[in-house]
Amino acid sequence: MSSPLLREIEAVHVSGQGFRSQVKEVAIAIGSRIGSYDVTGTLGAGGMGEVYRARDTKLHREVALKVLPDAFALDLDRIARFQREAQVLASLNHPNIAAIHGLEESSGAHALILELVEGPTLADRLVHGPIPLDEALPIARQIADALEAAHEHGVIHRDLKPANIKLRPDGTVKVLDFGLAKLTSPAEAGHYTHDASPTITTPAMTGVGVILGTAAYMSPEQAKGRTADKRSDIWAFGCVLYEMLTGTRAFAGEDVSDTLAFVLTKEPDWRALPETTPHPIARLLRRALHKDRKRRLSDIADARLEIDDADKEGPLTAANRSHGTTSMRERLSWAIALVLALAVGGLAFQVATSPTGESAPELRVDIVTPAGPDPSSFALSPDGRWLVYVGQSDGSSKLWLRSLTELTARVLPGTDGALQPFWSPDNRSIGFFANGKLKRIDIASGMPRTLADAAPGFGGAWSDDGLIVFASTSTTPLFRISANGGEPTPVTKLDPPRQANHLYPVFLPGSRDFLFYARGNAEGEGIYLGSLDSSATTRLIAADRPPAAYISPGWLLYMQQGALMAQRLNLNARRLEGNSIAVTDSVVRSAAVSGAYAPAAFTASLAGMIAYQAGGEVQTQLTWFNRSGQQIATLGAPDDMDLSNPELSPDDQQVAFRRTIEGNPDVFVLIGARMIRRTFGSELDQYAVWSPDGSHSRL
Numbered sequence: 001m002s003s004p005l006l007r008e009i010e011a012v013h014v015s016g017q018g019f020r021s022q023v024k025e026v027a028i029a030i031g032s033r034i035g036s037y038d039v040t041g042t043l044g045a046g047g048m049g050e051v052y053r054a055r056d057t058k059l060h061r062e063v064a065l066k067v068l069p070d071a072f073a074l075d076l077d078r079i080a081r082f083q084r085e086a087q088v089l090a091s092l093n094h095p096n097i098a099a100i101h102g103l104e105e106s107s108g109a110h111a112l113i114l115e116l117v118e119g120p121t122l123a124d125r126l127v128h129g130p131i132p133l134d135e136a137l138p139i140a141r142q143i144a145d146a147l148e149a150a151h152e153h154g155v156i157h158r159d160l161k162p163a164n165i166k167l168r169p170d171g172t173v174k175v176l177d178f179g180l181a182k183l184t185s186p187a188e189a190g191h192y193t194h195d196a197s198p199t200i201t202t203p204a205m206t207g208v209g210v211i212l213g214t215a216a217y218m219s220p221e222q223a224k225g226r227t228a229d230k231r232s233d234i235w236a237f238g239c240v241l242y243e244m245l246t247g248t249r250a251f252a253g254e255d256v257s258d259t260l261a262f263v264l265t266k267e268p269d270w271r272a273l274p275e276t277t278p279h280p281i282a283r284l285l286r287r288a289l290h291k292d293r294k295r296r297l298s299d300i301a302d303a304r305l306e307i308d309d310a311d312k313e314g315p316l317t318a319a320n321r322s323h324g325t326t327s328m329r330e331r332l333s334w335a336i337a338l339v340l341a342l343a344v345g346g347l348a349f350q351v352a353t354s355p356t357g358e359s360a361p362e363l364r365v366d367i368v369t370p371a372g373p374d375p376s377s378f379a380l381s382p383d384g385r386w387l388v389y390v391g392q393s394d395g396s397s398k399l400w401l402r403s404l405t406e407l408t409a410r411v412l413p414g415t416d417g418a419l420q421p422f423w424s425p426d427n428r429s430i431g432f433f434a435n436g437k438l439k440r441i442d443i444a445s446g447m448p449r450t451l452a453d454a455a456p457g458f459g460g461a462w463s464d465d466g467l468i469v470f471a472s473t474s475t476t477p478l479f480r481i482s483a484n485g486g487e488p489t490p491v492t493k494l495d496p497p498r499q500a501n502h503l504y505p506v507f508l509p510g511s512r513d514f515l516f517y518a519r520g521n522a523e524g525e526g527i528y529l530g531s532l533d534s535s536a537t538t539r540l541i542a543a544d545r546p547p548a549a550y551i552s553p554g555w556l557l558y559m560q561q562g563a564l565m566a567q568r569l570n571l572n573a574r575r576l577e578g579n580s581i582a583v584t585d586s587v588v589r590s591a592a593v594s595g596a597y598a599p600a601a602f603t604a605s606l607a608g609m610i611a612y613q614a615g616g617e618v619q620t621q622l623t624w625f626n627r628s629g630q631q632i633a634t635l636g637a638p639d640d641m642d643l644s645n646p647e648l649s650p651d652d653q654q655v656a657f658r659r660t661i662e663g664n665p666d667v668f669v670l671i672g673a674r675m676i677r678r679t680f681g682s683e684l685d686q687y688a689v690w691s692p693d694g695s696h697s698r699l
Contacts (some may be wrong), residue, residue, distance in 0.1 A: 028065075034065060035111075036057045037104065037113065040127065051064055053116065063114060065113060068082050083110075091155065094145070096148065096149070097146050097175050098115045101115065122166075122244070125162075130245055130274070138171070139167065139173050139238075140307055143165060144300050144307065147160070150175075150233075151300060155178070156230055156504060157233050158222070162240060184602065202569045215253075215259040216239065216250075217239045218263060219610035223260045232293070244280075251268070268407065270406075278310035279345075318325045375601045376598075378601075380531060380607055382423055384609040386402065386404065388402075390418050395414065396418070397417060398411050400412070401430075404443045414448040419432065419457065422460045424462045425463070428442060429442045430443065431468055431483075436459065437452070438452045439698055440483065450479050451481055452470075452486075457471065458546075459475060459640075464507070470551050472501070476507055477493055490535075498518075498523050500520045502517070502518050502643065503546050504547035508547055509552060509606045513532075514529075515527060518537075525543070527539075528540060541562070543558045546561050547599050547600065549602065549603060551604050552606055556569040563582050565581065566581045584612060638675060645657055645686050645687055647690060648690075654671050655669070657688070
């Protein structure tokens with residue numbers, strides 16, 4: 001038995017099998033007249049109205065009459081909703097939206113006088129199967145144009161589906177049926193309340209939990225009975241585009257309840273997309289069908305741009321199509337060959353030079369991922385075939401695994417709270433940190449195991465001979481442990497004040513040597529080379545922040561002055577050689593790790609691919625909160641110099657904090673809007689403490 005929540009949609013709207021009308025019989029006789037319109041035929045019927053073909057006897061043109069069914073002719077709420085639809089259509093004037101000519105009331109009948117659009121609906125066309133790409137994209141572009149025009153006028157359709165889209169013989173697309181639309185001011189187009197809806201006019205329908213729309217094309221927020229905004233139309237647009245390309249619905253259940261459950265819990269079968277689907281279209285679909293509307297495509301105009309870009313970029317199977325520039329290949333003589341975008345800013349994968357020494361072309365592919373707590377928590381497998389990343393699932397951060405040859409990812413069970421994943425050399429297992437523990441999960445069995453305490457954990461690496469080196473805290477050296485568990489033992493030794501900690505190790509291929517990052521003063525901070533066979537370490541180069549990475553044959557990757565750099569590493573001589581090369585200056589750093597320990601969001605595979613999340617530097621803002629957690633004010637201006645370890649003076653008028661400039665951490669004091677530097681040496685200066693009277697601070 002369906003719930004009361006679903007009865008409105010089951011009775012009035014589409015249940016997955018086309019229109020299902022409450023009013024079975026035709027109420028208007030053919031040959032009758034409504035006002036000055038002679039009814040000449042029937043076009044369709046639904047719970048929101050019956051549609052007829054008619055002849056305008058005054059202007060001598062063919063029109064469509066949408067007539068309120070007799071069953072609702074005395075229902076003031078239905079009449080009000082009907083009139084609101086007329087107001088919505090009257091506010092729009094666009095070649096891809098069916099126009100309204102007027103509103104007629106005659107002999108108790110209420111009718112909208114609409115543009116008569118000849119041709120089949122998109123639903124009629126889809127009966128014959130998927131639509132070829134060169135036909136589907138022009139249709140999608142015109143639908144996007146129609147929605148953009150509606151959204152600009154503050155109109156949300158809320159019931160976009162193939163049955164409401166007409167295909168004229170001349171190729172023009174018309175969006176129909178704004179019976180469930182919401183009309184607000186354009187300024188409110190991104191956020192609405194129920195009161196703004198022209199289709200919700202009774203107390204029974206304005207309560208929380210009311211569903212309006214069509215199940216198979218309904219956004220998750222609509223399925224939950226929440227307010228809809230223009231992102232709900234974008235979701236429906238994604239469903240329609242997916243169906244055009246695949247011939248199947250993105251979310252199809254046997255009944256309304258099953259369909260809504262799929263909308264809320266399932267992902268579309270991305271493998272059903274044709275192999276010739278261009279990258280921008282695959283990217284568009286994933287962004288349009290993101291269940292979290294905060295991460296969904298925010299404007300339909302962006303969808304139109306992606307469709308335009310599809311004419312310029314290759315299909316999914318043509319992953320080696322070049323659109324890099326000659327200057328880029330000349331600047332990077334070691335040859336970047338693949339670029340992929342992940343999450344907010346973008347991940348880039350780049351492969352090494354071909355055996356002939358020629359530069360491979362640069363490529364771009366987008367991967368849209370769930371929101372996660374840490375943008376730096378992702379890792380390429382050593383063979384470059386897999387990507388593991390941290391994303392939200394069921395209210396918790398978990399590991400997601402995706403093959404780079406597929407369009408879908410899966411959650412690894414038992415990885416709740418996961419951060420900072422790293423791979424085993426055989427690509428079969430993944431190490432990670434979660435809830436103060438170092439853990440591993442074997443992909444085939446899916447069974448996670450706890451190996452050691454590690455609170456909170458600052459990176460790990462897995463050697464060819466079955467050992468894991470990891471950083472447990474921000475004040476310790478690196479430890480080693482068997483990949484099967486055991487008692488951790490130190491593998492490096494700190495050298496204070498040059499080194500305050502050792503973080504984010506990375507093993508070199510086929511070796512017991514590993515790279516790691518040391519935080520310390522200006523003389524000690526940087527990328528080091530260590531070994532399982534000795535506690536002696538070699539400083540390779542100064543670096544702004546962790547991590548480091550290695551690409552065969554012989555390239556070290558590191559961060560310097562905010563840019564991702566590459567330089568040749570001579571392992572025999574244990575030193576860098578030649579000039580450094582700037583890979584990109586747009587790598588973000590983690591927002592989940594504070595201050596100078598925040599790693600840059602990049603990783604690399606031994607197969608020669610680099611992945612980084614593109615974007616600007618994360619800025620820090622000192623902010624006042626009250627005891628209930630509400631933000632009440634900010635201190636100073638946003639800063640990108642690693643503000644951390646704030647300490648208030650006893651009178652709450654000053655705050656001391658650590659600020660890192662060019663790799664050198666010093667203590668600053670903020671008095672009002674004025675920032676004063678208190679330390680200037682090369683030592684690691686942090687953790688200020690105020691005197692009781694607030695007259696001075698000390699380290």
